[in-house]
Amino acid sequence: MWIWLGVILILLLVFIAFVIILVSLIKFHLVVRKVNENETVQLEVTALYGLVRLRYLIPYIVFKNMKDGIQVEQQRSNNLVKDQSASSGQDINKDKVRYWADQFYDMLRATRGLQKWMTSTLKHISFQRLDWSTNVALSDAAHTATLSGALWGLKTTLIGWLSCYIRLSRRPRVFVVPVFGKPPLFVTEFECNGEIRCGRALYAGFVLIVRVLKVKGGLKKWISITAQGQKNGSSRS
Incomplete structure (x- = not known):
């Protein structure tokens, strides 16, 4: 009898643990920044109540030329294996983009x-946060105003399209700030939290x-x- 009680208790604990895992959240935090010619992309993913953490970082993106495209430096790390991290770089050009497109169509088929x-x-x-701010300046004030209006239209169109596919728990915060009387400037930051x-x-x-x-x-x-x-x-x- 005690053996059966032990088996039932173990099965009950396994069931409770399974339910706890199923109702847990997988959360991600994405940050994309661009300050003139400097870009940074950072993605963090947490799961199982923070026991699993993954981090993906692109510290810089360098445009080489029209033929070679851009060079991207990547860093990946996690807490599953102690002191385990990886860093790599790759060139993204039209051949690489064409290859990825072919792979995607192969997956579709x-x-x-x-x-x-x-x-x-x-x-x-579900997205709990979606912020996108941009500061822009050109040498001419009229051109700055025109570019600001175009960016507003582009942002609202993209956010509207995105809202058709995802759930937004909070109204997105979108800003375009024209900067007058300053040297040419382009600073943008996109940040979102989802689960x-x-x-x-x-x-x-x-x-x-x-x-x-x-x-x-x-x-x-x-x-x-x-x-x-x-x-x-x-x-x-």
């Missing part, structure tokens, strides 16, 4: 309703696998694309 799955998953991501339930993320992953399996050769194609991406990443590092 290898998955039944991938776009529908992406739209449905994004609907379950999704771990259970919803696991469900989305399960649905994605099912959609891949419904396409003949879909799983093989996904494995090939993933292996190719890991190979490219290891070769760069």
Whole structure:
């Protein structure tokens, strides 16, 4: 009898732990800054009540030329393995962009309703904060005012399009500040906080696998694309 009580107690504890994991939140914090020619991109992801932390940083982006495109320096770190971090750099040019586009279309063909799955998953991501501020200055005051108006139109259009796919818990804060009587200046900062339930993320992953399996050769194609991406990443590092 005591053995059965012990088994039941263990199963109950496992069930409670499973439920706690499912209702936990996966949170992310994205910051994109550009000050004239200097750019910084930082992404932090936390899960399981802060027990898992991932950090991705692009400290600088350098435009080389029209042929070679831009050079991006990347740094990745996590708290899963002590003192584990990785740094790598890569050149992004038109050939690289074309390659990524081909890979995306391959995934579309290898998955039944991938776009529908992406739209449905994004609907379950909640944004608690979305701020986007820009300070701009040109040598001519009239040109500064014109550029400010164009940026306002671009920002409102992008935010409106984005709100069709994600849930905004708070009204986005968008600013465009024209700076007159100053040297040419362009400073912009985009910051957002979002979250999704771990259970919803696991469900989305399960649905994605099912959609891949419904396409003949879909799983093989996904494995090939993933292996190719890991190979490219290891070769760069």
